[in-house]
Amino acid sequence: MLSGTVAAIERFGVFVALDEGPAHPVFPGVGFISVPELSWQRFDAPSDVVRVGQRVSCEFLQFDTWNLEARLSLRAMRPDPFQAFADRVPVGRELRGRVTELVPFGAFVELADGVEGLVHVRELAGPSVEDPAEAVRVGDEVTVVVTEIDRERRRLGLSQRRAAGGAPAPRTV
Template sequence: MASAENPELWAFLRSLCPGEILSGTVAAIERFGVFVALDKGPEHPVFPGVGFISIPELSWQRFEAVSDVVRVGERVSCAFLYFDTWNGEARLSLRATQPDPFQTLADSISVGQTLQGQVTKLVPFGAFVQVADGVEGLVHLREMASTPVEAPEEAVRVGDAVSVVVVEVDREGRRLSLSRRQASLDLR
């Protein structure tokens, strides 16, 4: 999309600053993201909105369907991320306007602390455990039980309530490493 074809649109998009909060209405939901018709600024010549939110930028929480987060016609306020010059659109983030539950939890926990959680997903190398609303950590297979296991199913099932010990908190990577093995040793 050439800037000469849409000078008003390009001038508007160039005027935006990263982090700026923009308001609008959800215009369309697609499998790859959400189009937002922004309150200020021109119409988009091709898309149903000048703003676009990719799936990962919708929420800090895990969700099944986009409609669990937003609906067509809903009013939203989003942070401007960058000007997508290929599509001529404002890339937006809804989650950037909300506190990051991982960082909030990281402020209140420490390595060695025992937490309570629920198993949410089993993978070949371990299990994910939700320890706070919107925060999951990984219990690696080697940390699954006091005796070695070859598969997470040998120790836990999805939905199980478990005690885990915080092994590592990676703030930048937003990763939490947990241990059921250490939690079981603490119980002795």
């Protein structure tokens, strides 16, 4: 574990001034956290997770010999919520979740903090849905059934069609 202070936030990651760590020829004690290593949860920008001047403790991943900096992970300091979810939820379980994103091939549904799964377009409720927006909208609360858990790739397959109450909650205007 390495500790330091967030020195700069860029769209591609975060630079950390390390208290101790591998020497850097120009910037001694510099570490870098790439965007995927910032958090298990979904976020829009690195500044949603950390701020300049914030103290952080990170897991050391490797020394980047090209950029001469320590590669770090902030998310490795916390348990993986996907693995905890997979330990307690079996395939076939019906759950409620919130639609977080629509993509051409389906909809992502958040089932727990940091845990999302994909409802493929063919598994959305309704007669022959071709566009996910025909069946659901971002923010809809939906009932889904867990159809697949891939621990290695951290992927959940979901079906709204197989759920008893798979339709989104009625909208109020």
